[in-house]
Amino acid sequence: MTEFSALNRRRAERPSMPPVIVFLTDQQRWDATGIGGNPVELTPNLDHAARSGTWFDNAHTPQPLCTPARSCLQTGNFATTNGVHRNGLNLATDADTLAKRFGAAGYRTGYLGKWHLADPGSKGPVRPEQRGGYDDWLAANALEHTSDSYSTRLYDNDGEPVDLPGYRIDALTDAAIRYLVDHQHEPFLLFLSFLEPHHQNRRDDYPAPEVYRDRYHGSWLPPDLASLHGTTFQQIGGYYGMIKRMDEAYGRLLDALRSLGLYDETITVFSSDHGCHFKTRNSEYKRSVHDGSTRVPLMIRGPRVPRGRVVEDVVSTVGLPATLYELAGIDAPVGIQPSLVPAMHSAERPAGEAFIQVSESETARAIRTQRWKYGIQAPDADPKDAGSDHYVERYLYDLEADPYELNNLVGLPSHRELSDHLRDRLLAWMKTAGEPEPVIDNAVTSQQGRGQLDVQPHEISM
CATH class of the missing domain: 3.40.720.10 (Alkaline Phosphatase, subunit A)
Incomplete structure (x- = not known):
């Protein structure tokens, strides 16, 4: 043979x-x-x-x-x-x-x-x-x-x-x-x-x-x-x-x-x-x-x-x-x-989400969509802990306008509705990963706005 x-x-x-x-x-x-x-x-x-x-x-x-x-x-x-x-x-x-x-x-x-x-x-x-x-x-x-x-x-x-x-x-x-x-x-x-x-x-x-x-x-x-x-x-x-x-x-x-x-x-x-x-x-x-x-x-x-x-x-x-x-x-x-x-x-337009957990340098969580990155941090947690019951908003990036995440938009009033939507999505992912639902505080910022920045309703789910 x-x-x-x-x-x-x-x-x-x-x-x-x-x-x-x-x-x-x-x-x-x-x-x-x-x-x-x-x-x-x-x-x-x-x-x-x-x-x-x-x-x-x-x-x-x-x-x-x-x-x-x-x-x-x-x-x-x-x-x-x-x-x-x-x-x-x-x-x-x-x-x-x-x-x-x-x-x-x-x-x-x-x-x-x-x-x-x-x-x-x-x-x-x-x-x-x-x-x-x-x-x-x-x-x-x-x-x-x-x-x-x-x-x-x-x-x-x-x-x-x-x-x-x-x-x-x-x-x-x-x-x-x-x-x-x-x-x-x-x-x-x-x-x-x-x-x-x-x-x-x-x-x-x-x-x-x-x-x-x-x-x-x-x-x-x-x-x-x-x-x-x-x-x-x-x-x-x-x-x-x-x-x-x-x-x-x-x-x-x-x-x-x-x-x-x-x-x-x-x-x-x-x-x-x-x-x-x-x-x-x-x-x-x-x-x-x-x-x-x-x-x-x-x-x-x-x-x-x-x-x-x-x-x-x-x-x-x-x-x-x-x-x-x-x-x-x-x-x-x-x-x-x-x-x-x-x-x-799939022949559909690009979609999907990624859930991210971070430990050691900080205890943090984030959701990554096509358009947005939204992240939270636990200010009082030991970074070696698996998670926390208390987080604060820390990161928000518009990846269409800022693909390398150089402009943090967290806490801006113009992006409040968007942040609330992404927080709900993030909480759903944390539940999927077996984490208890935490309290997430809104970001505290002195920024009242940045010129003409705004988020249209159809952009929130992108």
Whole structure:
């Protein structure tokens, strides 16, 4: 039997069990991609792949922080629902995860890279019961604390250390390609989780490969970073260099699928856990309700995914697990957040909403619609708390007039009716996430108005 006939037989035997790869970056903004509007030519492989898949142009993380964002991606539930609302918490051992559902459906499941859902501050191997149910394991809990750009240490199924050669992105990609080769003849779910372009914590820098270290300094900047500065000017070169290498790794992975005859039958997701605002909104890189923190790249390609489609609806990546279950023909757990598949096929005008929870830097909540961003903050809460019973309006942005959120309209009398409408929508989302209904105080402002600013009735629901 020839190689091609063997391949065709394999496809015929499992047409409803497509391989699945989740390619997850860390702390990557949506506009650090060509298809997301960046003109620096950082992501030609992603941009090319998107033309044969679906790009979500307005995707948002439900929690702009590593551990809670990852808990949402493994469970399909908001962080306050799955119990992991901040860093330093571990995912429950009985959580109904991607790995458990795919495994029960006959898939081989593998996890590679950064986990960050186990014991707080773990610098050793993650215990088997805290690995989310994955069959094959080559990972570290907080990869930023156990490795560096040219020193990658992970831990295998037996908890033994494995040191991988090369730049960290390349080391993980090499291991991922080996996994594809080893499991090419069976249905598999591979969750490939990089640290880049996250900063290296102990130095607070963005260590790009040496070949890219100086290439991107002085490059184009998104307007929020150009206006608010933060640490952008000293760090954007390294950040862009890491993203360039990440895109090359993504291209290598797709080439491996092509060589194995798996490219067209594999569901591939490219996304990130949260964005990066370079200390422009607080003293950190994320943990805020702004798009710089929450808006992320999201591309899906493969069987049953529209080709060359750009979805402009506002969506949340908390819907990714349900999406993968639907595309793979697997029953989803009851009560998780809904699939993004309907948005892929919708011919209606862009719509949708994203609910955002924030912890650690502040206890905050926000709703993001096509037109508006409305956010509240709990002034008396411990930022480590899951929530609060008392919030104050803190943010209101008109994203049509001010897409980079540089003009906070909160408290303006001209926008009071709009704020009341958005508050009701936000309260509905908080109830969906299992939060008790809080008191939300109106913003106190000395601004009596700004010239001719006004909101027409038909704009309130946009």
